[in-house]
Amino acid sequence: MSIREILAAVCIILGILVFCCSILGVYRLKYVLNRMHAAALGDTLGLFLVVLGLLILGKDMFHMLKYALIVIFFWVSSPIATHMIAKVELLTDKDYEERMRGK
Amino acid sequence: MSTMSTVIQVILVLFLIASAIGVSVTGNLFMAVIIFMGYSSIMAIIWLFLESPDLAITEAAVGAGVDSVLFFLTLKKVHALKGTREG
């Protein structure tokens, strides 16, 4: 086992751990905005770590470019989707003010 | 076929069945459309395992993307989205 494979394995396992944490967060937290925070963790950091591991393992330049494109695509699209969901929640939730004061 | 691939496929098929049951059991139409989206995404991955990437691309674009948009628009047209300003 070379150093490269060990490094890649560490990255992928760390990424999967982050994913586990984010899934746990989605189940445990009650309110939409909190849940979204947990879900976004997996989408950004977890995906980045997993793809970084695959990048280290990659042999073909073309495939590595594709992996990098996946990360860029997710990092552009996921925050926008999250932003829109949060905005809809803010516009439609009637108890939003109370919820914020109660915290 | 390696064992790892088989295990992943079995998990995917179990998930597929669970989401298919979920679509028909859930009473909330909004939730049903979202579960259907998940169903389509899993189906796309299963098509990839069955070595038909054409179908996988189409399933991902139509099933998960366009179909659910059309479902949401239909729900909005018939005023079936609860908890939004369409009420």
Added chain:
Amino acid sequence: MALSEKKSFWQKLKAWIDGEEILINADKYISTREKPELPHFAKHFSTENVRSNKKLYRLMSVFVSLVFIGIMLITVTHLPTFGEASNPSNNEVAERYLEQGIEETGAINFVAGMILDYRAFDTFGESNVLFLAVICVVMLLKRDSKNISAAEDQENAEDDVFDMEDLKLILKKGSKTIAPLVILYGIYVVLNGHLSPGGGFSGGSIIGAGLILYSAANGQKKMQTFFTFRTFTLISVACLLTYCGCKSYSFFTGANHVGYEIPKGVPGAILSSGFILPLNICVGLIVACTMYGFYALFTKGEI
């Protein structure tokens, strides 16, 4: 025309053609009919007792579904094993496709060779069905002088407010980054339909999804600067006609051994495999227009 009036044969015929006769008869029937006496057991299933029979209907629906599931599962057990070499589906047709597909169609992607060369007539029918579907939606949902309501107008006005510049800034900038990439990928899938997985339907639906993304972010008005109902009909009809012309040409020359065949080219090059590339482009454009057309008609009622 009164009911009891005496009419000549031609008057009767005219009324029958205009549909008046049926209406008059229907009125007469409704005014004079008596409710048929139902047998005892049928009373439980009549439409008047739907509410009280809710549980029964639920049980019956579960029963019917279970029966159907059982029939389907029994049928599946009689099917040959999936992927076995001695299946009846692995006959000489599939063999011929696999052995002589590259020679006869020039496409590396066998699926494209099959659906756009051997079975191109099927695909033509499918494209026509898509076009027909979107025309039906246009008939039902397009907003014109007969199909307007104040509530929908107000909803559309509210949506227009949400399309304003400063309210959706992040979404607009994001869609400007992503939508061109999505559409570019769709074009790549369409153009490489005969070389790699994909083709007209897949690529077209990806392009349609990109158009929907752009329209959802930037509003219908901005979309109409380059995609109106006129462009929609022009592109769809032109693509269908091109498809029909191309395939008629190859059917005619092939059936009569005329010999003016399109050169197949080198398999693997982008300009190869005869008519498959233009046919893929046609199907892709039709599918993209249909997808976007559905979206636009469902949201605002106009393309």
